[in-house]
Amino acid sequence: MNKKAVIVVNLGTPETPTPGAVAKFLKQFLSDSRVVEAPKLLWWFLLRLVIIPLRAKKVAHSYGEIWLAEGSPLRVITGRQVTALQNQLDEDVGLGNTVVCEAMTYGEPSLSHTFQRLREQSIQEYVVLPMYPQYSGSTTGAIYDQLSAIIRQSRDVPDISVIKSFHDHSGYTDCLVQSIRDSWEKNGRHEKLLMSFHGIPQEYVDKGDPYYQHCLGTAEAVAEKLSLEKDQWAMSFQSRFGPKQWLQPYTDEQLKTWATNGVKSIDIISPAFTVDCLETLEELNISYRELFLSEGGEHYHYIPCLNDAPEFIKTLATLVKTKLFN
Ligand SMILES: C=CC1=C(C)c2cc3[nH]c(cc4nc(cc5[nH]c(cc1n2)c(C)c5CCC(=O)O)C(CCC(=O)O)=C4C)c(C)c3C=C
Ligand SMILES: [Fe+2]
Numbered sequence: 203m204n205k206k207a208v209i210v211v212n213l214g215t216p217e218t219p220t221p222g223a224v225a226k227f228l229k230q231f232l233s234d235s236r237v238v239e240a241p242k243l244l245w246w247f248l249l250r251l252v253i254i255p256l257r258a259k260k261v262a263h264s265y266g267e268i269w270l271a272e273g274s275p276l277r278v279i280t281g282r283q284v285t286a287l288q289n290q291l292d293e294d295v296g297l298g299n300t301v302v303c304e305a306m307t308y309g310e311p312s313l314s315h316t317f318q319r320l321r322e323q324s325i326q327e328y329v330v331l332p333m334y335p336q337y338s339g340s341t342t343g344a345i346y347d348q349l350s351a352i353i354r355q356s357r358d359v360p361d362i363s364v365i366k367s368f369h370d371h372s373g374y375t376d377c378l379v380q381s382i383r384d385s386w387e388k389n390g391r392h393e394k395l396l397m398s399f400h401g402i403p404q405e406y407v408d409k410g411d412p413y414y415q416h417c418l419g420t421a422e423a424v425a426e427k428l429s430l431e432k433d434q435w436a437m438s439f440q441s442r443f444g445p446k447q448w449l450q451p452y453t454d455e456q457l458k459t460w461a462t463n464g465v466k467s468i469d470i471i472s473p474a475f476t477v478d479c480l481e482t483l484e485e486l487n488i489s490y491r492e493l494f495l496s497e498g499g500e501h502y503h504y505i506p507c508l509n510d511a512p513e514f515i516k517t518l519a520t521l522v523k524t525k526l527f528n
């Protein structure tokens with residue numbers, strides 16, 4: 203059997219929690235027209251002269267609050283996922299048949315460097331696993347763009363399969379459900395469950411991005427498996443960026459509405475992220491906790507991402523195997 207490669211892809215993160223490294227990361231990320239759709243020339247100036255100077259210091263401080271001894275949580279946890287998936291696939295399909303690597307859409311290790319390294323080992327078959335359960339052009343779409351740029355340089359293009367989304371995969375929604383049940387058992391069950399997804403501009407959805415439908419599909423499946431009534435849970439969108447209208451309801455507004463209406467305790471989970479990162483550890487677990495408590499809430503329980511939980515790794519292995527041996 204020819205050796206095959208599995209590439210686990212996530213968004214990317216700064217190298218260090220410093221304004222310089224954050225500026226470098228934001229410049230590459232926010233220059234991608236998949237992420238920000240704006241007139242090119244205007245955006246070139248706005249990004250460099252306004253957005254980055256205003257944002258880099260503040261965002262570096264936020265990264266500083268969640269940084270681990272080994273680095274950015276997004277990179278550190280992705281590394282753990284890669285090791286666990288490698289072990290799982292070695293067990294499932296035999297030692298030495300697959301190699302699992304990580305790559306980032308922005309920053310290092312880049313997709314193109316990862317491919318270059320693997321092609322030097324004469325690997326011809328690849329499964330690309332974007333760590334976004336819900337497809338959006340702004341995330342998974344950007345990975346397809348980079349893949350097409352990479353293969354454009356090859357006369358004999360490699361065999362590449364991409365796992366486009368797994369928002370409604372029963373293994374994935376079962377893992378979310380189990381994680382919520384475990385939290386209820388360990389920490390008590392609170393009055394409401396909020397499923398907070400990363401937002402995107404409303405306009406992207408209006409133009410055909412299926413992200414909203416994918417988020418709804420995940421949230422409804424989880425609520426149904428937990429037998430939740432309509433008034434026991436909600437779906438919301440976080441991490442707004444820029445002046446446009448983003449998907450609603452916004453997580454901060456939902457939290458305020460609940461607190462003002464007398465809801466004292468909540469559980470909050472973020473199913474769009476498979477690894478804990480700035481947007482969960484800082485925005486959800488620090489900023490929005492403070493917001494809910496300052497508006498009259500009394501108990502705010504953050505349920506972590508699936509990260510390298512064994513059942514989630516088994517689900518990823520199952521997804522990969524459907525592509526490896528089709
Ligand atoms: C989960 C999926 C994600 C979607 C969809 C998404 C869309 C999206 N994001 C921005 C702007 C920013 N995102 C930032 C960080 C960030 N976003 C995701 C995931 C999704 N983004 C991740 C995993 C991370 C990385 C966090 C880390 O730990 O390093 C940032 C940087 C931080 C900041 O400056 O606030 C920005 C900016 C847009 C515009 C967008 C859709 C159009
Ligand atoms: Fe984002």
Ligand SMILES: [Fe+2]
Pocket residue numbers: 389501502503
């Ligand atoms: Fe709690």
